[in-house]
Amino acid sequence: MPTARESLLSAALRALDQRPWPAVRMVDVAASAGVSRQTLYNEFGSKDGLARALVRREADAYFHGVDQLLAERAGPGPAEQLVALAEWTVARARARPLLRALLTGCWGERLPAPRPAGRGAPFAAAPAQRRADAGPPAPADVAAAVRERSLAALERARSNGPAPPDEAAALAHRCELTVRLALSFVVAPDREGVGGLVRTALTPPPGPAPAPSANG
Structure with missing residues (x-):
């Protein structure tokens, strides 16, 4: 059974197949993966963090x-x-x-812009x-x-x-x-x-x- 993290990444990839990354919403990714939005933020920190993980x-x-x-x-x-x-x-x-x-x-424009986490970003x-x-x-x-x-x-x-x-x-x-x-x-x-x-x-x-x- 996939972990919550893997389910969220798969959900984000499915969303990316349907719409450009700027239009992908974190709440929709969490709902598609069957987890709470808080779980998504616990795993990735932000939408940029989700993009980097993807x-x-x-x-x-x-x-x-x-x-x-x-x-x-x-x-x-x-x-x-x-x-x-x-x-x-x-x-x-x-x-x-x-x-x-x-x-x-x-x-x-359709894909995430995968920049490294900036200096001072939360651990x-x-x-x-x-x-x-x-x-x-x-x-x-x-x-x-x-x-x-x-x-x-x-x-x-x-x-x-x-x-x-x-x-x-x-x-x-x-x-x-x-x-x-x-x-x-x-x-x-x-x-x-x-x-x-x-x-x-x-x-x-x-x-x-x-x-x-x-x-x-």
């Missing part, structure tokens, strides 16, 4: 999804894991405006809210976190131990390239999809043709 939950859900997908796709090899990650990221961002805003930094009673009040990660922070998670997952999947430094650097570059290409498709979608482009970018070019022998 965005924090979206970020956490995305990172959890990244970890889960990489673990599930551990078999096919690094290139296919990264292709799947890029395709999933683009599809999820298309379906979830909050995630799209997190990845791009483009919030718009949040709920531990989860204290974390949310620090503010959401910036797009560069999200990209870096996904790159590091991808790299860690690919290194764990290696059957022959840790990669030597030059190979580890190449793997980190592949992860970075995948994340950047996925973000470019979130900003500017293309009919062809991101998977083919990531697969091409990660495929090593064919080696040079062997040199002819001295005997012709």
Whole structure:
């Protein structure tokens, strides 16, 4: 059974699907979640606090999804894991405006403006809210976190131990390239999809043709 906090966050997300954030009322969120308005304020402190918690939950859900997908796709090899990650990221961002805003930094008028809690703001009673009040990660922070998670997952999947430094650097570059290409498709979608482009970018070019022998 979801906690009051989770019920309130789900209710706020439903309200956001129906109207822009400035028109979302705390009393309606509380009623939709089946709790009192006082419970809502106890959990989040204010509407700005609710907005920060909503965005924090979206970020956490995305990172959890990244970890889960990489673990599930551990078999096919690094290139296919990264292709799947890029395709999933683009599809999820298309379906979830909050995630799209997190990845791009483009919030718009319909979405909450997730600023960190100001100096001198009351100390949040709920531990989860204290974390949310620090503010959401910036797009560069999200990209870096996904790159590091991808790299860690690919290194764990290696059957022959840790990669030597030059190979580890190449793997980190592949992860970075995948994340950047996925973000470019979130900003500017293309009919062809991101998977083919990531697969091409990660495929090593064919080696040079062997040199002819001295005997012709």
